Amino acid sequence: MNMLAMRFAVVRFMPYIQTREFANVGIILICPKTGFFDYSLEFKYQRLSKFFRYFDARIFKQAMNSFSNELERIKENLKRSSNRDPELFRALLDHLARPRDAIICTSDIGVTTGESEKKELDRLFSYYAEHSFAKDQREEILTKNIQKMIREIQTPFPFVQVKVGDDNEYYANFPLVQKQGERIRKIIKPLYLGQDNSSEIIQKSDKWISVINRLRDFSSIEEDTKIMFPFESAQDQTERQKKAFELITRDAKKARIELVNKDDIAKIESFVLS
Template sequence: MTKQACRYAVVRFVPYPESEEFANIGIVMAVPKSNRFLFRLEINDVRYSRFFKNLPKGLYKQLAKDLESEYTAIQRLVSTNKANALQAFERLVVPRSNIVAFGGQRTLLLQNQPEKKLDRLFDHYVHHAFTRKEGHETRLKRQVRQVIDDLRLERPFRPHTFKLYEGELPVQVDLAQVVDEKVIKVIKPFYFDLTTKEGLWDHADKWIPKLVRLKRAGELPERTLLPLDHSSGNQRQLDALEDIKRELADLGTVIRAEEHDKIRSFALDS
């Protein structure tokens, strides 16, 4: 199958150019052979408004809206052959003195389905730290499970899938204790990677809304334990983690993951 070349660049949010800090927020792509312009943007502003502490309220949300309008307009012109995809891409990524920059410009060869490659690039660059975090959390889950398994409980903790909205929104947890078909305890370990802006908030933004929905639906038991571990980080990253811990504290009991005695006491408590 013939391969086709495409160009892509990473969209960066640079609210304070003087500090040279940035966050990857999207991908733009040109496929010259089929004259296509593609893009994907992160529209969730929570992560960025929390990390950049002095960020004016609503700035990122408005920026994402403006960028989406701009890129959609380019896409429309290209799709109707009123513009050339590669030329539009090259004009777009020219360096400018504003809060949006472009990095990681590369050319690659694709056989088909550039949309799938766009999604993979988005996951890699915008959610990159999340993929690294998973390995740590998998090990943390295994450690917590070993602590519980050593207790040889009559009613062991097992994986459980909550089925919200008649199964439309499944939420799976690895450690749940069920009695008479009712979940009475949940243990949900968390590992947060503080080494990048995306690493901390991606994970929090994935899980906190799920737990909130479970609680509102009356499915999350009052006895929910949240063992937490994290990588090293600077003071600002640690402050951000404290914000997340306060949110988690509304959903369960937050402890340090190494507090095995508390995990045992929680599991044994009838």
């Protein structure tokens, strides 16, 4: 598939011009070749309030709505126009990315490539605004900590990183699997569930519950194979996060998966030694 060359600018929230501190809150993306123009913005102030503690959230929302309206007008005008001159799209992004002393501004223009404009917009938004790389790091750190803990426990059969399943049917990689001969006795999959967005929490757990159920469907693991998901969550959960945990706890129980907080060392050790 041909790769498309695209240009983008990161939308920034900079409430204090004096200190020039900012947080990324969106992406504007164009593809001059295909005439693509679109954007993705974060309107929730919860994440930002922890850093900009004294700033009025209402002003943030007003500024974001105003900037969003400007982008939407440009997008609609482009849809109605028959002009698909690549220079027009470059000029539009240059205009939007011009230096401005405002609480909503942008970064310098960057260049990227991808197979799909929409997928690249989503990827950039996830990376710059939602810090997808940091979330991956949190789960990686959690996994390493759980692995270290289990290595220190004397077990008759070790826990090792294994690909479970059949290459030609269905498989998944797990960091901690205990086998007795060819039989898989236990699987441990640490999950980072500290996302601000409750939807992300549910989607992460749904993914791995589905993986376990599929492996059972293909008889890659037995019905009595013990499964545990040690998790890390936000310290001070919102009501939406609490609701998400009620749902995933119910679903994990239905799938015969033990969901346990990473700090409940006694439960994890009991599972490992059982």
